[in-house]
Amino acid sequence: MNNTEIKIERRNKIVEGLKIAYKRLIEEKRKNNRMIVISRNGEIIEIKP
Numbered sequence: 001m002n003n004t005e006i007k008i009e010r011r012n013k014i015v016e017g018l019k020i021a022y023k024r025l026i027e028e029k030r031k032n033n034r035m036i037v038i039s040r041n042g043e044i045i046e047i048k049p
Contacts, residue, residue, distance in 0.1 A: 001009075026049050029036050035046040 026036070028034075029049045034049075036049055037044060037046050039045070
């Protein structure tokens with residue numbers, strides 16, 4: 001493997017980890033009936049999962 005392939009593989013692993021973390025966050029918010037706070041177009045918005 002060359003350096004570029006290693007970087008791509010590492011990036012893919014990070015992205016997959018972030019997807020898993022986001023999924024767990026949503027599940028936890030739904031379980032506890034909590035709002036999700038996000039920033040959209042510079043505004044802070046609360047949404048219900």
